[in-house]
Amino acid sequence: MSIISALSYLLIACGLFFFTAGTVGLLRFPDVFSRLHALTKADNLGLGLVVFGAILRQSELTVILKLILIWLLVLIASATTCYLVAESARRNPDVKESRNDAV
Amino acid sequence: MSTSLIYALTGIVIAGLGLFHYLSQRNILRKILAGNFIGTGIFLFLVSSAARQVDGPIDPVPHALVLTGIVVAVSATALLLALVCRYHDETGSLTFDEENDE
Amino acid sequence: MLFDWLSFDLLLAIALIALAVAALRARDLFKGIVIFMLFGLLVAIAWVRVHAPDLALAEAAIGSGITGALFLGALSRIERKKKSTAPARLENPVGGSTSGAWTVLLTIVLTVQLALAVLRGWGYSDGLADEALSRIDESGVINPVTAVILNFRAYDTLLEIGVLLLAALGVYAIGEGPTVRNLQRTSRSEVLETFVHLLTPMIVLTAGYLVWVGYKEPGGAFQAGALLGGAGVVLLLSGRELPVHAARPGVRIVLGGGFLVFLLAGLAVMQDRAFLEYPRASAKYIILIIELACTVSIGAILTVLFAGCANLLTTPSEEEGT
Numbered sequence: 195m196s197i198i199s200a201l202s203y204l205l206i207a208c209g210l211f212f213f214t215a216g217t218v219g220l221l222r223f224p225d226v227f228s229r230l231h232a233l234t235k236a237d238n239l240g241l242g243l244v245v246f247g248a249i250l251r252q253s254e255l256t257v258i259l260k261l262i263l264i265w266l267l268v269l270i271a272s273a274t275t276c277y278l279v280a281e282s283a284r285r286n287p288d289v290k291e292s293r294n295d296a297v
Numbered sequence: 298m299s300t301s302l303i304y305a306l307t308g309i310v311i312a313g314l315g316l317f318h319y320l321s322q323r324n325i326l327r328k329i330l331a332g333n334f335i336g337t338g339i340f341l342f343l344v345s346s347a348a349r350q351v352d353g354p355i356d357p358v359p360h361a362l363v364l365t366g367i368v369v370a371v372s373a374t375a376l377l378l379a380l381v382c383r384y385h386d387e388t389g390s391l392t393f394d395e396e397n398d399e
Numbered sequence: 400m401l402f403d404w405l406s407f408d409l410l411l412a413i414a415l416i417a418l419a420v421a422a423l424r425a426r427d428l429f430k431g432i433v434i435f436m437l438f439g440l441l442v443a444i445a446w447v448r449v450h451a452p453d454l455a456l457a458e459a460a461i462g463s464g465i466t467g468a469l470f471l472g473a474l475s476r477i478e479r480k481k482k483s484t485a486p487a488r489l490e491n492p493v494g495g496s497t498s499g500a501w502t503v504l505l506t507i508v509l510t511v512q513l514a515l516a517v518l519r520g521w522g523y524s525d526g527l528a529d530e531a532l533s534r535i536d537e538s539g540v541i542n543p544v545t546a547v548i549l550n551f552r553a554y555d556t557l558l559e560i561g562v563l564l565l566a567a568l569g570v571y572a573i574g575e576g577p578t579v580r581n582l583q584r585t586s587r588s589e590v591l592e593t594f595v596h597l598l599t600p601m602i603v604l605t606a607g608y609l610v611w612v613g614y615k616e617p618g619g620a621f622q623a624g625a626l627l628g629g630a631g632v633v634l635l636l637s638g639r640e641l642p643v644h645a646a647r648p649g650v651r652i653v654l655g656g657g658f659l660v661f662l663l664a665g666l667a668v669m670q671d672r673a674f675l676e677y678p679r680a681s682a683k684y685i686i687l688i689i690e691l692a693c694t695v696s697i698g699a700i701l702t703v704l705f706a707g708c709a710n711l712l713t714t715p716s717e718e719e720g721t
Contacts, residue, residue, distance in 0.1 A: 267601070274594040281588065300408050304449050305517050307412040311419045313510030318423040320502045326428060326474065330435060333466060334419055337442055342517070344451050347528075349521055355450050356528035357543035361552060364453055364544065365559045368621050368697065371461050371469070372566035375704035378473040379570045382708065385477050 202250035209243030212236045226283040234276040238269055305345035312338030323392045325381050329374060336370045408448055415441055432470040439463030452617035453544045456609065460625035465701055468632045472709030539682025541615040548619065549686045553675045557665065560658045560693055567654055567700045570707030571645050595637045602630040606698070610690050614683060620657075620690040620697065627698025632705045643706040654703065657696025661689050 219232020245265040249258050315334030322328050340363045347356040385391055418438040425431035439462025446455035531547055538546035548556050606623035613619030634641055642650055664685050665675040672678065677685045706712050 270594065270597060274590055277588075277590045301449050302517075302521055303408050303412050304445055305521075306514055307415055307445075309510055309513045309517065310416055312513075313506050314416070314419050314423060316509065317502060317506040320506070321499075324428070326470070326477075327423075327431070330428075330431060330470065331423060333435065334423065334438075337438075337462065338419075340454075341442065341445060341449075342513075344446065344454060345449050346517075347451070347526065348449050354528040354532055356526040357531050357547045358527045358552070360451050360453055360544045361547035361556075363451075364457055364548065364619075364621050365556060367454065367457050367461055368625065369559055369562050371466050372563045372700065372704055374466055375469050375701075375708055376566045376569045376573075378469055379573045379704075379707045382473050382476050382710070383573050386480060391477070 198250050202247045205243045205247030205250070209240045209245075209247060212240030212243065216240060227280060230276050230280055234272050238272060241265055241268055299349075301345040301348040305342050305349075308338045308341030308343075308345060310338070311335075311341065314338075323394060325384075325391055325393070326378075329377050329381070332377075333370070333374060336366075340366060411441065411445060411448065415445065428474060429471075432467055432474065435470070436463045436467035439466065453542075453619065453622065456617055456622040457625050460622065460629050464629050465625065465632060465705065468636075469705055469708045472705060476708070476710045537679055537682075539677065539679065539686055540613075542613060542617065542619070544617070545613050545619045545686070548621070549689060550677065550682065553661075553665070557658070557661045557675070560661055560696065563697060563700045564655060564658050567703045567707075570704055571712070573707065574712070591637050595633060595639070598633065599630055602626050606630075606694060610687075610694050613690060614686065620693040623690075623694040624697025625701065627694065628701025628705075631698060631702025635702065635706060635709070635711055641702065641706070643703050644712055650699075650703075653699045654696060657689075657693035660692035664689050 213236065216233050216236025219236065220229050223229045223232055242265055245261050249261055252258050252261070312335050315331045315336075315338055317331075319328055319331035319335060322331060343359045344363050347359040381391070415438065418434055418441065422431045422434035422438060425434060439458060442462055443455045443459040446452070446458055531543055531551060534551075535541070535543055535546055538550040540546050540550070606626045609618035609623040609626065610620060611618075613623075631641065635643075642648075645651060645654075664677075668675070668677055668685075703712075
């Protein structure tokens with residue numbers, strides 16, 4: 195029991211590390227594409243680890259399935275939004291992050 | 298300091314910040330955004346007050362009020378935004394200041 | 400316990416205030432709106448921390464989703480209009496604000512007074528909790544929040560659905576700007592198409608689930624309606640033609656259906672009871688029917704509201720005409 199508990203903490207801690215790395219990438223990387231890269235890669239893996247860490251603390255099957263479903267949905271959603279943001283950035287290269295049109 | 302008290306005070310501070318910007322911004326869109334912060338701050342305060350007794354029962358009435366309040370707030374925001382867009386269509390302005398409309 | 404929850408609450412509170420400041424002071428309104436959406440997401444966590452999972456569900460869909468979409472829709476409409484009327488007067492860079500000393504003073508006094516009032520009166524009474532919780536058996540549902548919304552204070556909720564309907568009518572009445580082009584229909588991309596195909600049924604399913612569990616667990620018409628509204632916004636943004644114009648057949652019935660069913664249910668029990676006083680035996684089913692109708696209406700109303708803000712209300716035929 196305690197081994198499973200320790201493993202779950204370990205997984206969650208690893209997940210948080212990936213979240214942190216992704217956030218640092220988002221803040222520090224120079225342009226849209228590398229930021230997206232850092233964010234989506236790190237967050238998908240980070241969330242996956244956190245979800246699996248949480249699954250280890252659950253005994254009910256329905257809750258476990260819900261957790262996996264959440265992870266899958268986030269994977270799909272983040273892949274799609276990443277694609278959309280990248281596509282829009284590719285099409286409008288002049289719209290950089292400094293949109294200071296002061297509305 | 299109990300958990301609910303922290304959030305109640307946070308809500309009050311956020312509502313205060315919202316109020317200040319609501320009064321001081323001239324751009325109407327920014328005023329509406331500030332209004333949303335006032336609303337969220339007050340919601341936070343109300344719901345925290347529902348759990349103010351540490352081990353007591355949780356009052357469902359503020360929860361119900363705020364739940365419907367959130368939905369009503371978003372519809373009011375939408376109506377305001379539609380009005381502002383139309384106002385901008387007609388006047389080209391995003392403020393109510395007379396001197397900018399010459 | 401490995402984590403000290405109290406310090407988590409403090410961190411979250413500080414983050415909320417910092418985000419509020421950042422959103423309100425952002426020079427670029429676009430950034431302000433994005434930060435506002437982030438703020439909504441954190442508020443959803445705050446709701447869980449004050450034992451309000453019902454609110455967390457609604458806030459996650461509305462505070463961090465629909466409200467932001469409304470603002471961004473309105474903003475992009477205004478920016479496009481500015482570009483189309485070419486040089487136009489470049490408006491005063493409206494980061495400008497008029498912060499007189501009295502504004503600062505008024506706000507500080509009000510905030511401090513409120514905070515003091517809270518600190519003084521905290522923990523004295525338990526409000527209506529006992530009254531509501533002791534009569535939960537009579538409501539027909541188990542989730543106390545649902546009981547309050549749809550039974551104990553159903554009259555309020557009926558009028559609130561009415562307010563939503565009025566807002567939609569208002570958006571219709573304000574109508575379309577004369578010269579604005581429509582939101583650029585995103586060129587159909589396979590990725591987005593697949594995503595929407597996958598997502599929409601999931602959202603509808605989840606909304607149905609939320610209505611169903613609402614009688615005993617967090618969930619109900621408002622949360623499910625917010626989800627449906629979010630689905631509507633995604634569909635509109637992906638370039639789908641949704642029948643949002645009031646002239647389209649059925650739209651008025653869908654928009655007004657929740658209010659109508661609610662009202663009729665209230666009247667139907669009036670033979671030997673007061674308005675909206677459901678008989679105990681059938682209360683559960685009456686509430687479920689009302690909630691289903693309201694869910695669909697709330698979802699449709701939110702979709703129409705977004706369409707109104709983003710200038711998507713025109714029917715395709717009108718669009719070709721302009």
